[in-house]
Amino acid sequence: MNKLFVIKIGGNVLDDEAVLTMFLKDFVAIQAPKILIHGGGGIAAKIGDRLGIESKYVKGRRITDAATLDVVTMVYGGLLNKQLVARLQELGCNAMGFTGADGNLIKATKRPVGETDFGFVGDVTTESVNSTLLVFLLKQGIIPIFAPLTHSNGTLLNTNADTIASVLAASLSMHFDVRLIYCFEKKGVLKDVKDENSVITLLDKKLYEKFLTEGSFHDGILPKLENAFTAIQSGVKEILIGDAKDLSKNLGPETAGTLIKN
Amino acid sequence: MNKLFVIKIGGNVLDDEAVLTMFLKDFVAIQAPKILIHGGGGIAAKIGDRLGIESKYVKGRRITDAATLDVVTMVYGGLLNKQLVARLQELGCNAMGFTGADGNLIKATKRPVGETDFGFVGDVTTESVNSTLLVFLLKQGIIPIFAPLTHSNGTLLNTNADTIASVLAASLSMHFDVRLIYCFEKKGVLKDVKDENSVITLLDKKLYEKFLTEGSFHDGILPKLENAFTAIQSGVKEILIGDAKDLSKNLGPETAGTLIKN
Numbered sequence: 001m002n003k004l005f006v007i008k009i010g011g012n013v014l015d016d017e018a019v020l021t022m023f024l025k026d027f028v029a030i031q032a033p034k035i036l037i038h039g040g041g042g043i044a045a046k047i048g049d050r051l052g053i054e055s056k057y058v059k060g061r062r063i064t065d066a067a068t069l070d071v072v073t074m075v076y077g078g079l080l081n082k083q084l085v086a087r088l089q090e091l092g093c094n095a096m097g098f099t100g101a102d103g104n105l106i107k108a109t110k111r112p113v114g115e116t117d118f119g120f121v122g123d124v125t126t127e128s129v130n131s132t133l134l135v136f137l138l139k140q141g142i143i144p145i146f147a148p149l150t151h152s153n154g155t156l157l158n159t160n161a162d163t164i165a166s167v168l169a170a171s172l173s174m175h176f177d178v179r180l181i182y183c184f185e186k187k188g189v190l191k192d193v194k195d196e197n198s199v200i201t202l203l204d205k206k207l208y209e210k211f212l213t214e215g216s217f218h219d220g221i222l223p224k225l226e227n228a229f230t231a232i233q234s235g236v237k238e239i240l241i242g243d244a245k246d247l248s249k250n251l252g253p254e255t256a257g258t259l260i261k262n
Numbered sequence: 263m264n265k266l267f268v269i270k271i272g273g274n275v276l277d278d279e280a281v282l283t284m285f286l287k288d289f290v291a292i293q294a295p296k297i298l299i300h301g302g303g304g305i306a307a308k309i310g311d312r313l314g315i316e317s318k319y320v321k322g323r324r325i326t327d328a329a330t331l332d333v334v335t336m337v338y339g340g341l342l343n344k345q346l347v348a349r350l351q352e353l354g355c356n357a358m359g360f361t362g363a364d365g366n367l368i369k370a371t372k373r374p375v376g377e378t379d380f381g382f383v384g385d386v387t388t389e390s391v392n393s394t395l396l397v398f399l400l401k402q403g404i405i406p407i408f409a410p411l412t413h414s415n416g417t418l419l420n421t422n423a424d425t426i427a428s429v430l431a432a433s434l435s436m437h438f439d440v441r442l443i444y445c446f447e448k449k450g451v452l453k454d455v456k457d458e459n460s461v462i463t464l465l466d467k468k469l470y471e472k473f474l475t476e477g478s479f480h481d482g483i484l485p486k487l488e489n490a491f492t493a494i495q496s497g498v499k500e501i502l503i504g505d506a507k508d509l510s511k512n513l514g515p516e517t518a519g520t521l522i523k524n
Contacts, residue, residue, distance in 0.1 A: 047336075051312050070341060074309075078340020079332060082411070082418055086363040090416030096365040101348040103358040103404055133402075140398065142365055149344070154352030156344055 004138070004176035005034040005251070008165035011041030012185040013244040014080060023183070024084075026247040028091045033138045033176065035168060036095075037146040038084060039161040044075040064119040064158040073099075073156050076147040084145055095143045100150030100157075105130045106164065108150035108157050122150035122157030124164065126234050129171035166227040170234030178236045179251075182224055183244035188257035189225070193218035203260045205229065228260050237261075266400070266438035267296040267513070270427035273303030274447040275506045276342060285445070286346075288509040290353045295400045295438065297430060298357075299408040300346060301423040306337040326381040326420040335361075335418050338409040346407055357405045362412030362419075367392045368426065370412035370419050384412035384419030386426065388496050391433035428489040432496030440498045441513075444486055445506035450519035451487070455480035465522045467491065490522050499523075 007027065013019050027036060048055060048071045056063040064072070081097040088095035100106025100122070106129055108122025128150070137144060146168070148161035162182065169180035188199035200207075208229060211217055217225065221241075228239040240250045242257020249256040269289065275281050289298060310317060310333045318325040326334070343359040350357035362368030362384070368391055370384025390412070399406060408430070410423035424444065431442035450461035462469075470491060473479055479487065483503075490501040502512045504519020511518040 047313070050314070051309070073344050074336035074340040076340075077344045078336040078338075082335050082339045082361050082363055085361070086413045086418050087416050089363055089366050089413060094365060095363075097361075097363075099344050099347070099359075101344055101351055101357075101359075103356060104351050136402065140395075151348045151351060154349045156348050 001175070001177045003032045004172055004178050005030055005032055005181060006037070006165055006169040006172065006178055007034060007181045007183060007247070008037045008039070008161055009183045009244055010039040010161065010185075013183060014038060014041035014043070019244055023244045023247060024087055024091060028088065028093045029248070030251060035134075035138075035144045035146065035172075036084070037148070037161050037165040037168065038076075038080060039148055040072065040076055041080065043080065044072055047071055047075050058116045061116070061118070063117070064121050066120065069120040069156060069158060072158050073149065077149050077156070081145060081147040088143065088145070093143050094141055095145050096137070097145045097147065099147050100124075100128075100159070100164075103130060103133050104151075105133060105144075106146075106150045106159075106167070108152050108159055110152050110157060120155065120157050122152060122159040124150055124159055124167050126167050126170040129167055131171040131175065134168075134172065135175050160223075162224055162227045166231040166236075169236045169239075170231050173235035173237065179238045179240060180228070180231055180236050181240045181242070181247070181250055182228070183242065183247060184224075186243060187246070188242050189221055190218065191216065200258050201255070203258055205232070205262065208260075232260060232262050263437070263439045265294045266434055266440050267292055267294055267443060268299070268427055268431040268434065268440055269296060269443045269445065269509070270299040270301070270423055271445045271506055272301040272423065272447075275445060276300060276303035276305070281506055285506045285509060286349055286353060290350065290355045291510070292513060297396075297400075297406045297408065297434075298346070299410070299423050299427040299430065300338075300342060301410055302334065302338055303342065305342065306334055309333055309337050320378045323378070323380070325379070326383050328382065331382040331418060331420060334420050335411065339411050339418070343407060343409040350405065350407070355405050356403055357407050358399070359407045359409065361409050362386075362390075362421070362426075365392065365395050366413075367395060367406075368408075368412045368421075368429070370414050370421055372414050372419060382417065382419050384414060384421040386412055386421055386429050388429050388432040391429055393433040393437065396430075396434065397437050422485075424486055424489045428493040428498075431498045431501075432493050435497035435499065441500045441502060442490070442493055442498050443502045443504070443509070443512055444490070445504065445509060446486075448505060449508070450504050451483055452480065453478065462520050463517070465520055467494070467524065470522075494522060494524050
């Protein structure tokens with residue numbers, strides 16, 4: 001099978017012009033089919049503030065009300081996504097920007113109201129992805145750039161970018177040898193969160209469960225690891241968690257971050 | 263050749279929920295390949311106001327400075343475009359939203375600074391359109407929905423939606439029998455702008471030039487007519503100017519608006 005890179009960048013990359021410029025250059029240089037998923041970054045909160053829309057939280061978790069949905073649709077689906085596409089085009093990469101609504105590429109389920117009503121939030125699984133159309137676009141040399149938005153019943157929904165990356169990687173693993181790369185601000189998954197040099201270079205299910213039991217992981221990395229192992233269970237061959245600045249070092253058999261395998 | 267409908271809606275349709283709902287239903291019902299181009303509407307100005315960004319004009323013509331470009335990228339490329347796509351998907355239409363940057367579908371030239379610097383405004387011709395990719399997407403049953411944005415040199419550019427509709431129609435007329443439909447708030451091109459029943463049902467180049475010389479046309483319709491006759495010269499078979507509410511009446515040989523032919 002052909003190789004496919006599914007790469008996720010978060011707000012820390014989008015908010016740092018020097019890192020973003022370097023990342024885009026490295027992304028364009030990848031000589032294989034590839035998909036980019038981007039998160040939000042500080043700009044959505046800034047625009048929300050300027051529009052007088054307050055971020056609402058319940059038990060520390062953000063709620064997407066109708067006004068917030070409009071802000072993220074504008075900022076993620078419009079500003080950030082289209083700016084990335086225009087810049088990648090300039091670098092010779094045939095980027096095409098998408099939300100999950102476009103071509104019905106990712107259809108979500110609006111999160112059911114339980115104890116908390118999260119509002120316009122979409123939950124997704126591997127089955128949410130229109131992989132037939134994605135494979136078809138990739139074969140045409142199109143490079144899909146995803147904003148963290150999905151859809152259901154005629155409305156857009158806010159969806160976690162890490163999770164979108166995970167389900168895209170999983171659904172495409174039937175057609176490609178997928179390496180899913182989570183780019184963030186650290187060198188990888190750290191044994192000691194205070195020590196940047198304590199990168200766990202290789203992590204398998206057994207070691208993951210051992211570290212989990214021991215409570216070794218920093219809280220912030222847990223959702224990423226959960227998404228990673230869900231993807232592995234769904235057939236993704238390799239997952240790499242590393243620094244956006246190290247993208248070029250994380251494309252081959254030798255890697256600089258944390259490589260996760262079954 | 264197969265028939266293709268290229269349909270443009272302006273702000274008046276987007277700003278009127280009842281008209282928009284009816285329009286989308288009629289659009290979805292069209293049993294032929296089709297492309298939608300949407301303009302802006304009042305929401306862009308409202309969001310700009312709330313963000314404290316003033317609209318700048320020179321000699322009555324709007325200037326797109328960097329802050330305004332961000333607003334239109336958010337509102338046209340994000341909010342309006344993605345909401346239309348999500349609603350069309352719900353109606354069973356496989357819509358996919360684009361700016362000209364996506365897939366390099368419409369590459370523009372930034373308007374040269376003459377007496378006036380219009381800022382981030384893109385000028386386009388028939389040659390600006392990546393018709394190969396568009397034909398390919400249409401053949402896959404994808405319905406392209408265009409925001410009035412193009413790109414050049416890594417940046418997005420604000421481009422008139424009527425003009426985008428015209429160049430898309432022209433570039434695709436090599437592959438399809440194109441009917442370009444401009445939907446607006448009047449029944450068609452009027453002989454007497456105060457009389458809604460004075461629709462000119464058929465307009466050809468000769469009659470157009472006669473009316474031009476006589477100064478019969480209302481100022482507001484002139485740019486639309488210019489775009490229309492440019493498209494006709496570039497091979498578009500038929501252009502229809504009519505009311506968005508009359509879309510369903512403007513798809514066959516009998517029409518309710520102004521039909522323009524060579």
